[in-house]
Amino acid sequence: xxxxxxxAIDDIRQVSAVDKIIHEPARLNIMAHLYVVESADFLFMxxxxxxxFGNLSAHMSKLETAGYIKIIKExxxxxxxxxxxxxxxxxxxxxxxxxxxxxxxxxx
Amino acid sequence: xxxxxxxxxxxxxxxxxSMQDGLIEASIGIxxxxxxxxxxxxxxxxxxxxxxxxxxxxxxxxIRKKFTYPRIGRVKVHEDPTKKTVGGISLxxxxxxxxxxxxxxxxxxxxxxxxxxxxxxxxxxxxxLGAMLYSYGKSGSLRFYIYAALAMVTAPFFSFxxxxxxxxxxxxxxxxxxxxxxxxxxxxxxHFLRKYPIQREEITDDN
Numbered sequence: 001x002x003x004x005x006x007x008a009i010d011d012i013r014q015v016s017a018v019d020k021i022i023h024e025p026a027r028l029n030i031m032a033h034l035y036v037v038e039s040a041d042f043l044f045m046x047x048x049x050x051x052x053f054g055n056l057s058a059h060m061s062k063l064e065t066a067g068y069i070k071i072i073k074e075x076x077x078x079x080x081x082x083x084x085x086x087x088x089x090x091x092x093x094x095x096x097x098x099x100x101x102x103x104x105x106x107x108x
Numbered sequence: 109x110x111x112x113x114x115x116x117x118x119x120x121x122x123x124x125x126s127m128q129d130g131l132i133e134a135s136i137g138i139x140x141x142x143x144x145x146x147x148x149x150x151x152x153x154x155x156x157x158x159x160x161x162x163x164x165x166x167x168x169x170x171i172r173k174k175f176t177y178p179r180i181g182r183v184k185v186h187e188d189p190t191k192k193t194v195g196g197i198s199l200x201x202x203x204x205x206x207x208x209x210x211x212x213x214x215x216x217x218x219x220x221x222x223x224x225x226x227x228x229x230x231x232x233x234x235x236x237l238g239a240m241l242y243s244y245g246k247s248g249s250l251r252f253y254i255y256a257a258l259a260m261v262t263a264p265f266f267s268f269x270x271x272x273x274x275x276x277x278x279x280x281x282x283x284x285x286x287x288x289x290x291x292x293x294x295x296x297x298x299h300f301l302r303k304y305p306i307q308r309e310e311i312t313d314d315n
Contacts, residue, residue, distance in 0.1 A: 028113075036119035037183050044181030048125070076173070083182075 018104075021066045022097045026051055027059050031094050034069060034086040042082045060084065068093055119185070120248040126183045127247060129176045130296025133255075135168055137290025140282045148279025175297075179304035185246075197238075204234050225274040226267050229281035233263030236285070255292075259285055 022031055029049045034040060040048075046056055063069045068090030072083040086094070142157050176182075208227055212219050240256035243249070266281035 032113055032115060032118060033122070036115050037122050037185050038187075040122075040183040041177070041181045043177075044125075044183045047181060048122075 018100055019093055019097050021062060021068065022093060024059075026055065027063060028097075030056070030059055030063065031068065031086065031090065034084055035091065035094050039072075039083050039085040041084070045084060063090070066090075066093075117248070120246065122183055123185050123247040124249050125180065126185060127249075128180070128296070129172070129300045130293040131168055131171060131176070132293070133289050134293025134297060135164055137286045137288070137293050139164065140286025140289060142286075144279045144281070144283030144286055146279070147275040148273075148283060175301065178306050179300070200238050201235065204231065204238075208234075221274075226277065228275070228278040229263040229266040232278060232281065233259040233285075236260075255289070258288065 022028055026049065029051075030045060033045060033048050042056070045051075046053065049056065051059070060069065060071060064071050067087060070085045070087050072085065074081050074083065139157075139160055142160055146154055146157055172182075208231060209219055212223050212227065216223055236259040237256045240252040240259070244252040244256075262284065263281060266277045266284070269277065271277045271280065
């Protein structure tokens with residue numbers, strides 16, 4: 001009985017330990033796209049994630065604040081251009097998230 | 109997020125997405141045409157080939173900045189290290205040349221210059237096959253299989269037809285296959301321009 005209870009508590013702990021910054025679907029989508037490429041610009045991310053400009057901006061800011069992505073602002077000609085790149089910390093966080101989710105679902 | 113998330117597929121999709129403008133096909137086509145001209149018609153244009161090889165990437169980048177990036181955005185995919193790529197290509201060339209050498213010896217009983225020159229279109233088609241299989245592995249795009257099949261099927265005709273001059277058969281083959289690449293590339297590029305009109309200003313970073 002105690003073992004069952006302990007296991008249930010462990011499961012709850014595991015779920016609550018999931019990185020909530022990445023766990024949000026839109027941010028998970030952004031992170032996954034940046035994980036598989038070296039860098040991408042804003043337009044590419046908009047098309048791939050199907051997020052609106054405002055939505056993408058908001059999620060990007062959260063990911064940048066967490067240190068998971070790097071936002072590089074530059075000028076191409078006279079137009080501002082934003083490149084996005086996943087950081088080492090972001091890659092690690094994404095790998096950890098994948099592992100956590102895999103082990104969690106394996107145990108269900 | 110109901111869609112299944114497969115990172116390998118996402119990587120291939122990004123690769124496909126960034127190459128959908130047809131400019132790679134067009135530039136390979138131009139390179140093969142120029143090489144073909146060099147071998148079959150005019151040896152003195154060797155400087156054009158060298159010029160094109162050196163400036164191909166910067167030229168491609170200028171065209172993409174003007175036409176591709178404003179339409180679909182820009183993505184830099186992971187590339188294999190140059191050392192690994194060059195090593196892989198060299199090994200592939202040596203293995204193919206060795207197998208062809210053995211094949212030639214078995215069929216003709218000897219390896220002579222005439223047979224080597226005749227087999228060059230086939231050798232080049234196998235090189236194209238390698239490049240296309242590599243591109244398919246990266247992108248998952250079936251069109252690379254079609255290019256490979258086309259290159260492989262047409263090469264024997266150029267090997268078996270008697271042309272004046274030793275490298276002329278290879279030259280004509282490169283001209284033929286280069287024109288096909290160029291035409292396909294231009295068709296894809298025109299289709300791309302129509303499919304993706306330039307995004308409105310408010311979608312750029314200005315806001």
